[in-house]
Amino acid sequence: MKRLLVALALLVPTTGAAQDMASAPGGTLRFLDKVTGRVEDLSLSRGQAVLLGRLTVQLDECRYPRDNPAADAQAHLTVMETEGARQMFSGWMLASSPALSAMDHPRYDVWVLSCDSGFVAPEVTEPDNEEPLEEINEG
Template sequence: MIRVLALTLAVLCPLQAAAQEMQAAPGGTLRLLDKVTGRVADLALSRGQSVGQGRVTVQLDECRYPRDNPAADAQAHLTVVDTAAGTTVFSGWMLASSPALSAMDHHRYDIWVLSCDSGFVAPDVTAPEEDPDAPLEEINEG
């Protein structure tokens, strides 16, 4: 009986995985926190570029964003090397919307993804011109 019910539900209510189409970006922006000094630095990197910051070197291997919504969740593949110890402390994907899902475990530094360079530029918004000498409109409640 349970098998029949499960089969019926599977046929009547098919689950479709909503896979987003991802677009590769030429670069991205990361944020680095030095937990000892409290300093925060934003790192704008191109794909394949690395930068040394304090005792770590951060390399942006890849950055992707949803094609249909460029301002949405960024995903970046990073390689982070502790230059003092000469060891790789992180190599993998980080998600901007869930930084704790795949976080770097380092005693001094935290790194997370802010965004990918999608080429998206928000349109300019201009405020309507107002006459400073015009009387204010009154709101009548009736």
């Protein structure tokens, strides 16, 4: 346990102040069934649970950096095996480092993709004119 704490301390950047985090009303998770190959992205509200295969996945909390909403999401999940009501995972998952705190299940994998911060990425639009771009001659 002590080695794990030391390893985690080395991974955390040493800055003067902690990063200011905001709480989101929901988040997006990705679910993988390793046997069938089924992949599904799910948008859940805070506190919402969903049945996926033989698992019940609940999004307890989702946080993101206040100054950069598109950056790293951190979600607290509770995952229960439906049959037998056995807890498979309860803890924080980081979008940028899913293996750091991963759920250990032989068939299923769940990880966080993003928080619903209200941030909307700008749409990519096509140019208005259909004139070809000038070619650059290499001489």
